[in-house]
Amino acid sequence: MSQLDQAAVLHELIKSRRSVRHYEETSVDRAQVLAALEAASWAPSGLNNQPWRFAVIWDGALKDAIAGLTRYATTLRAAAVLVPVFMDASAGYDRTKDCQAVGAALQNLLLSCHAQGLGAVWIGEILKNKDRVRELLELPERLELMAVVAIGYPAHGRQQSHRKPLEELIVCEK
Numbered sequence: 001m002s003q004l005d006q007a008a009v010l011h012e013l014i015k016s017r018r019s020v021r022h023y024e025e026t027s028v029d030r031a032q033v034l035a036a037l038e039a040a041s042w043a044p045s046g047l048n049n050q051p052w053r054f055a056v057i058w059d060g061a062l063k064d065a066i067a068g069l070t071r072y073a074t075t076l077r078a079a080a081v082l083v084p085v086f087m088d089a090s091a092g093y094d095r096t097k098d099c100q101a102v103g104a105a106l107q108n109l110l111l112s113c114h115a116q117g118l119g120a121v122w123i124g125e126i127l128k129n130k131d132r133v134r135e136l137l138e139l140p141e142r143l144e145l146m147a148v149v150a151i152g153y154p155a156h157g158r159q160q161s162h163r164k165p166l167e168e169l170i171v172c173e174k
């Protein structure tokens with residue numbers, strides 16, 4: 001594939017990804033989730049410190065308990081799998097840069113899901129209960145919850161979104 005074609009495919013994937021909050025009841029293949037996590041792990045990070053950590057939750061009772069900690073409970077309950085994403089303090093060196101790196105990993109995760117035909121949404125609202133999520137999963141305090149990603153096959157393709165025009169975003173060009 002030419003570089004131009006590659007860029008066109010990438011841009012199309014980036015632009016067509018939507019937050020998916022309604023899912024089919026179909027289960028998701030573990031290999032697909034692992035592929036998305038591998039894509040996440042190829043995100044850039046300061047000093048290549050790779051501070052992201054992932055939990056993969058298939059268990060219905062546990063999904064239900066996590067869902068109870070956010071007002072997006074319906075979405076979390078309907079998802080085939082939940083991926084709580086953490087930042088590992090023991091790998092960290094600069095809080096801002098570590099958070100940015102985990103954000104980059106999250107975006108890779110969402111894009112890989114989309115490229116594989118899966119729907120996903122980044123749930124941040126649950127961070128108000130980040131310690132309770134970690135405790136439910138019996139994980140150590142050095143892991144700080146950054147988001148929960150809900151994943152499943154999209155129930156429909158009607159999600160719409162919009163972006164500000166570039167002219168509003170470029171604050172300086174000289």
Ligand SMILES: Cc1cc2nc3c(=O)[nH]c(=O)nc-3n(C[C@H](O)[C@H](O)[C@H](O)COP(=O)(O)O)c2cc1C
Pocket residue numbers: 017018019020021072121122123124125126159160161162
């Ligand atoms: C930091 C962050 C937190 C978010 N938290 C939530 C959330 O708690 N619940 C939710 O439904 N969507 C959440 N989203 C998804 C956004 O609502 C969504 O990305 C935005 O509306 C743009 O829509 P799009 O992803 O379809 O382009 C979050 C996204 C980010 C980056």
